[in-house]
Structures are given as C-alpha cells and as structure tokens.
Amino acid sequence: MVNIRDLDPSASPLDYYGSELRRLREAAGLRQSQLGDIIFCTGSLIGQIETAKKVPTREFSERLDAALGTDGTFSRLVGLVLRSQLPTWFQAYAEMEARAAYISTYQAQLVYGLLQTEEYARAVLATGLPDNLEDLVAARVERQRILRREQPPMTWVVLDEAALYRPIGGREVMRNQLAHLLSFRRERWVRIQVLPFGAGEHAGLIGSFNALRFDDEPEIVYTEDLISGHMTANPDTVKEAALRYAHVQAAALSVEDSAALIARVMEERYGHQPGSDQRAVA
Numbered sequence: 001m002v003n004i005r006d007l008d009p010s011a012s013p014l015d016y017y018g019s020e021l022r023r024l025r026e027a028a029g030l031r032q033s034q035l036g037d038i039i040f041c042t043g044s045l046i047g048q049i050e051t052a053k054k055v056p057t058r059e060f061s062e063r064l065d066a067a068l069g070t071d072g073t074f075s076r077l078v079g080l081v082l083r084s085q086l087p088t089w090f091q092a093y094a095e096m097e098a099r100a101a102y103i104s105t106y107q108a109q110l111v112y113g114l115l116q117t118e119e120y121a122r123a124v125l126a127t128g129l130p131d132n133l134e135d136l137v138a139a140r141v142e143r144q145r146i147l148r149r150e151q152p153p154m155t156w157v158v159l160d161e162a163a164l165y166r167p168i169g170g171r172e173v174m175r176n177q178l179a180h181l182l183s184f185r186r187e188r189w190v191r192i193q194v195l196p197f198g199a200g201e202h203a204g205l206i207g208s209f210n211a212l213r214f215d216d217e218p219e220i221v222y223t224e225d226l227i228s229g230h231m232t233a234n235p236d237t238v239k240e241a242a243l244r245y246a247h248v249q250a251a252a253l254s255v256e257d258s259a260a261l262i263a264r265v266m267e268e269r270y271g272h273q274p275g276s277d278q279r280a281v282a
Helices: 011-025 030-038 043-048 058-068 072-085 088-099 118-126 133-148 173-187 235-251 255-270
Strands: 102-107 154-160 190-195 208-213 220-224 229-232
Touching: 030 043, 030 058, 030 173, 030 235, 058 072, 072 088, 072 133, 088 133, 088 208, 088 229, 102 118, 102 235, 118 133, 118 173, 154 235, 173 190, 173 255, 190 235, 190 255, 208 235, 220 235
Parallel strands: 102 154, 154 190
Antiparallel strands: 102 208, 208 220, 220 229
C-alpha cells in the first residue's frame, strides 16, 4: 500500500483530497475504522481514499463534512476531484461549460450528457471500455449539477429523433431516460426539441455540436471526433455554427410537440409489455 506521506498533495485533486482527509481525521483523533463507523463505510475505504487509490463520491464527501465538522470542505473538493477523472482533452470544456450562461446543443445520436440518467450514461461510457467506468459515470453526474444551481445556464437542446429510438442500455433504461427528458418540462431553464426524421436533409447532418455563451467572454463552439474534442472561439466558426443551429431549430418540432413525441416513443417502444425482451431491438 502507498504510504500517505509519500503522496504529493499538489500532484492532483485526488491526492490533495486524500492528504486533507488524513490530516483532518488525525486532527480529530480518529482511526480509519472509527471514522468509517461514523459515516457508515469501512475503514479500508477510508484508507483507499487517503492513499488516492479510490475516488470519493459526493455522498461520501457530505458525510465527511458532517462527521468532521469541516464546513463543506470535502463537498467543495469532490467537484474538482470528479472533474479530474474526465478525459484530459474534455476537462477544459467541462470547466467552460460550468461557467456558461447559455448552452445550445444539437445531438445527432445520443441524449445530451447533461440530460442523461446515470444508467444511460453508464451504458454510453462503457462502449469506450474504460478501466474507471464508475468514476466516469460519477463525473458525468457531477457535471449535471450546473442545471440545479440557483441560477443555471439557459440550456436549449435539439435531439435528432434517432436518439429516441437507439436502445442504449435496454428497454427499461430507455424508458427511464425518456421519462427524465419529459421531467424537464417543469424547468424554465431547459428546453428540448426533437428534429424529426421527416425533416430529411438538414443543416446538422455534419454532426453534433455545442455552443457556449458567457456574460463576459467570447462564445465558444465545441465538437468531437473519434479521439478527442475541439473548442474554438473563431468568429467565422461561431457564426457558421449559429447559422446551422438556427436552421436546425427551425426544422425541429416545437417544444410541446417534441414532448408529445418523446412520450409516445416512451410508451410505444419502451412501455411495459408482457413477455417482452428486456433489450429493445433496433
């Protein structure tokens, strides 16, 4: 096992979190097993996190703050820790996304990451065969916290109809995912439109893209390829993306008709059917 004193707290957010946990636990006069008993986990888990062998969850961090009286220290740190688990090429975008005042996105194949359920996200992320799947899922769920802030970014999502029919994770996962999309009808800061198959050729055929607007910074356009993601504030690119997005929005169903389509697909394709297979067939 790695000795905690060999860890460099400045090496990463995870190392810093572990060193602070060890320092504050010892200051409280608690052994790992004693702290584990207080926050309903094993002393072994405490040790793994103190030695940066395991990534803490938000629930774990909130329990730590309550047990050690640390005034939200670990609840604040865990956001940085989870973000550090994202692919290196994505971390800069995640930081910008968290600061955006307005997010607009067209998604050609999948539900937008900020709107994914945990089960749907797990199925999507598993396709990359990662060694740290659960950490990536936790990081994606953590990103979604920006939509629950007191002043969240205005988020406008256009989903290709294909995203509703692609059976990611199986029937039950998709039913829950579409129900989750419908739950956003109650949120004034999130709007979802569906671009129907009937639209035919459209301005988004080139692929998915996101645009981020800020109060005091230039707008950014983000795209991904097979290997990594790309951000740019190039005015010509931003203008082209805005034009394409306007055309995609115009071709999409209204927010109300989109919700009706999502509800219909949820019931007709992923509804509970006696004797049905748990995984839908494309």
